[in-house]
Amino acid sequence: MARFAIGVDLGGTNLRVAAVDTAGTLLETITTNTAVARGRDSVIDEMCDAIEELRARHGKKQDAIAGIGIGVPGIIDMERGMLRESPNLPGWHDFPVREAIEQRLRTHVVLENDANAAAFGEMWMGAGQGSGSGDLCMVTLGTGVGGGLVLNGKVHHGMTGMAGELGHTTVYPDGHQCKCGNRGCLEEYASATAVKRMALEAVGEGRAPELGRAMGANTEITAQQVYQHWLRGDAAAKGIFDQVGTALGIALAAWINALNLPMYVVGGGVAGAWEAFAPAMMREIAARSFVFKATNDGDARRRTIITRAVLGGEAGLRGSARLAMLQGETTS
Amino acid sequence: MARFAIGVDLGGTNLRVAAVDTAGTLLETITTNTAVARGRDSVIDEMCDAIEELRARHGKKQDAIAGIGIGVPGIIDMERGMLRESPNLPGWHDFPVREAIEQRLRTHVVLENDANAAAFGEMWMGAGQGSGSGDLCMVTLGTGVGGGLVLNGKVHHGMTGMAGELGHTTVYPDGHQCKCGNRGCLEEYASATAVKRMALEAVGEGRAPELGRAMGANTEITAQQVYQHWLRGDAAAKGIFDQVGTALGIALAAWINALNLPMYVVGGGVAGAWEAFAPAMMREIAARSFVFKATNDGDARRRTIITRAVLGGEAGLRGSARLAMLQGETTS
Numbered sequence: 001m002a003r004f005a006i007g008v009d010l011g012g013t014n015l016r017v018a019a020v021d022t023a024g025t026l027l028e029t030i031t032t033n034t035a036v037a038r039g040r041d042s043v044i045d046e047m048c049d050a051i052e053e054l055r056a057r058h059g060k061k062q063d064a065i066a067g068i069g070i071g072v073p074g075i076i077d078m079e080r081g082m083l084r085e086s087p088n089l090p091g092w093h094d095f096p097v098r099e100a101i102e103q104r105l106r107t108h109v110v111l112e113n114d115a116n117a118a119a120f121g122e123m124w125m126g127a128g129q130g131s132g133s134g135d136l137c138m139v140t141l142g143t144g145v146g147g148g149l150v151l152n153g154k155v156h157h158g159m160t161g162m163a164g165e166l167g168h169t170t171v172y173p174d175g176h177q178c179k180c181g182n183r184g185c186l187e188e189y190a191s192a193t194a195v196k197r198m199a200l201e202a203v204g205e206g207r208a209p210e211l212g213r214a215m216g217a218n219t220e221i222t223a224q225q226v227y228q229h230w231l232r233g234d235a236a237a238k239g240i241f242d243q244v245g246t247a248l249g250i251a252l253a254a255w256i257n258a259l260n261l262p263m264y265v266v267g268g269g270v271a272g273a274w275e276a277f278a279p280a281m282m283r284e285i286a287a288r289s290f291v292f293k294a295t296n297d298g299d300a301r302r303r304t305i306i307t308r309a310v311l312g313g314e315a316g317l318r319g320s321a322r323l324a325m326l327q328g329e330t331t332s
Numbered sequence: 333m334a335r336f337a338i339g340v341d342l343g344g345t346n347l348r349v350a351a352v353d354t355a356g357t358l359l360e361t362i363t364t365n366t367a368v369a370r371g372r373d374s375v376i377d378e379m380c381d382a383i384e385e386l387r388a389r390h391g392k393k394q395d396a397i398a399g400i401g402i403g404v405p406g407i408i409d410m411e412r413g414m415l416r417e418s419p420n421l422p423g424w425h426d427f428p429v430r431e432a433i434e435q436r437l438r439t440h441v442v443l444e445n446d447a448n449a450a451a452f453g454e455m456w457m458g459a460g461q462g463s464g465s466g467d468l469c470m471v472t473l474g475t476g477v478g479g480g481l482v483l484n485g486k487v488h489h490g491m492t493g494m495a496g497e498l499g500h501t502t503v504y505p506d507g508h509q510c511k512c513g514n515r516g517c518l519e520e521y522a523s524a525t526a527v528k529r530m531a532l533e534a535v536g537e538g539r540a541p542e543l544g545r546a547m548g549a550n551t552e553i554t555a556q557q558v559y560q561h562w563l564r565g566d567a568a569a570k571g572i573f574d575q576v577g578t579a580l581g582i583a584l585a586a587w588i589n590a591l592n593l594p595m596y597v598v599g600g601g602v603a604g605a606w607e608a609f610a611p612a613m614m615r616e617i618a619a620r621s622f623v624f625k626a627t628n629d630g631d632a633r634r635r636t637i638i639t640r641a642v643l644g645g646e647a648g649l650r651g652s653a654r655l656a657m658l659q660g661e662t663t664s
Contacts, residue, residue: 075626084626085622085626133491135490135491147590149590149591151483151488152484156483156591157592158467158591158592158593158623159465159467159592159593159594159627159634159636160592160626160627160634161592162589162592162623162626162627163590163591163592164590164592165589165590165592165622165623166589166590168586168589168620168621168622168623169586169589169590170582170585170586170620171502171505172505173503173504173578173582180622181619181620181622181625182585182619182620182621182622183620246505250502250505253502253514254500254501254502254586255590257494257497257498257500257501258479258481258495258496258497258498258501258587258590259481259488259490259495260489260490260491260492260493260494260495260496260497261490261491262491287513287514287515288500288502288513288514288515289500289514290417290497290500290512290513290514291490291494291497291500293513294407294416294417294492294494295491295492295494302491302492304491
């Protein structure tokens with residue numbers, strides 16, 4: 001019987017490949033720099049080398065490995081196993097990723113969007129574990145804002161595998177220009193990139209003397225640094241995370257009203273600043289979602305839960321491995 | 333083998349009860365005034381009388397009837413068969429509707445939210461018929477704005493049966509106050525009530541001389557009258573339906589990005605003014621949804637379709653009857 005699967009999380013900066021057993025334990029993880037600059041073929045080589053290494057080391061018996069799951073950033077055409085759009089992986093567009101990897105490894109692989117894989121991982125071993133439900137919505141606040149929907153225990157892919165693009169929910173119709181072409185997307189207010197932009201704007205307009213001093217001669221600041229200032233009580237940093245929470249709460253309220261799921265999970269790097277943005281987020285949800293109010297007034301077993309992700313960067317690894325395990329079950 | 337089911341559509345002004353055969357044909361429909369003012373018990377009596385009449389007339393053989401489905405406005409606690417909120421049915425709140433009807437009829441019934449039933453009806457015999465997909469999102473523009481999601485061929489109820497409350501999607505965070513407590517809900521811009529309000533505002537501010545003349549000494553105007561003015565090229569009416577379409581497009585773009593369904597159907601009375609609001613709606617969707625753009629650039633078989641409902645007021649009757657048929661199949 002299969003004992004483990006291999007999960008891959010291909011990020012803009014790191015490539016991680018792990019052997020994950022059926023209980024969800026990471027048996028071994030290989031981490032390398034993605035080296036996107038060296039090009040697509042080089043990244044795929046590196047990925048396949050790491051997969052083969054883990055397969056050789058943990059899969060001595062022929063039937064020990066349940067499958068291989070690969071989470072990649074970007075919009076995946078599930079039918080064709082291609083990336084339709086992937087701003088962080090130049091040169092991968094409309095390239096048959098799944099086929100190329102399968103040829104290299106001589107086996108079937110599962111290709112999945114990274115945010116979907118993370119949602120599935122949180123469902124299995126994270127915030128959703130033991131919830132007794134097969135439904136979860138996860139929004140990932142990273143460089144961009146991604147999302148994943150798990151419905152009835154399965155990733156909801158939609159017609160062409162593009163479902164879960166929660167970061168491009170319009171929050172402010174006349175708001176900041178997003179690179180997707182829309183204005184006022186959630187991503188423009190709740191991503192790490194947005195936190196940086198709002199900090200630079202505040203400094204430029206003379207509204208953030210402390211952040212300005214921290215920047216010094218640099219013109220760069222990280223979301224993490226803004227959070228450090230929030231921890232010290234800086235008013236400008238507080239204003240920025242209020243904006244993050246407000247935008248996220250407006251969007252979450254709409255999803256709660258539309259989907260009435262039992263759990264909404266917030267993950268990604270910016271979720272580390274949970275205490276800084278959660279009050280504004282919860283205030284907006286309470287004001288804007290009557291489904292939230294209706295579910296949280298009564299029966300405690302049927303509350304709408306809004307919570308932090310608990311697996312951090314390991315959600316995607318576990319989720320992609322789990323997807324491979326389940327696919328293995330249905331095809332074997 | 334079961335030959336037909338009974339579908340009920342309980343609206344704020346009409347009660348309709350129909351015998352629907354397994355091919356989707358309405359065999360017979362009984363329509364009465366809801367007479368909500370006469371009170372809950374009187375409405376239930378009337379409904380059960382009509383059901384029994386149809387049952388006697390079309391179900392001579394014991395096994396001819398597949399079941400009874402009842403669509404009601406309001407939020408239904410599916411587990412308990414109660415209405416949690418139903419602004420249009422005063423006195424029905426937290427009353428065990430399903431149980432009361434089942435005792436009267438001495439048989440099992442299916443209780444469903446009216447917008448969900450309409451979505452299910454459109455899926456079966458309307459806009460979604462023959463689409464080859466089990467997924468559809470329907471938004472209903474009536475006195476309020478409701479919605480229903482059909483996923484994998486089933487109504488998506490969510491945790492407590494409250495899913496599909498699409499009318500309370502925040503479109504403008506600082507917008508018009510909604511009676512749900514939120515500001516800027518879609519319902520405040522795309523319902524018949526909203527069309528009336530916007531018309532009265534325009535007249536009050538002197539921006540709509542034609543509409544003002546039509547009102548005369550009245551202080552009332554209907555959405556239908558505003559549409560009549562749109563047909564005559566009135567600029568104020570055009571501005572109002574532009575607002576309807578803009579708000580609807582902003583909300584649809586978000587659902588398309590989140591759910592990536594093959595079809596979104598717009599129904600309800602205001603959908604009769606499709607040509608008046610559709611251009612603004614489609615403009616917003618094109619500008620705001622990259623999932624729409626990505627699906628509609630390429631393969632014609634996988635386009636995101638935005639379309640009018642085709643069954644009109646019969647969608648709910650057919651949908652609730654169909655739900656009863658399917659429930660009958662699984663329980664018998």
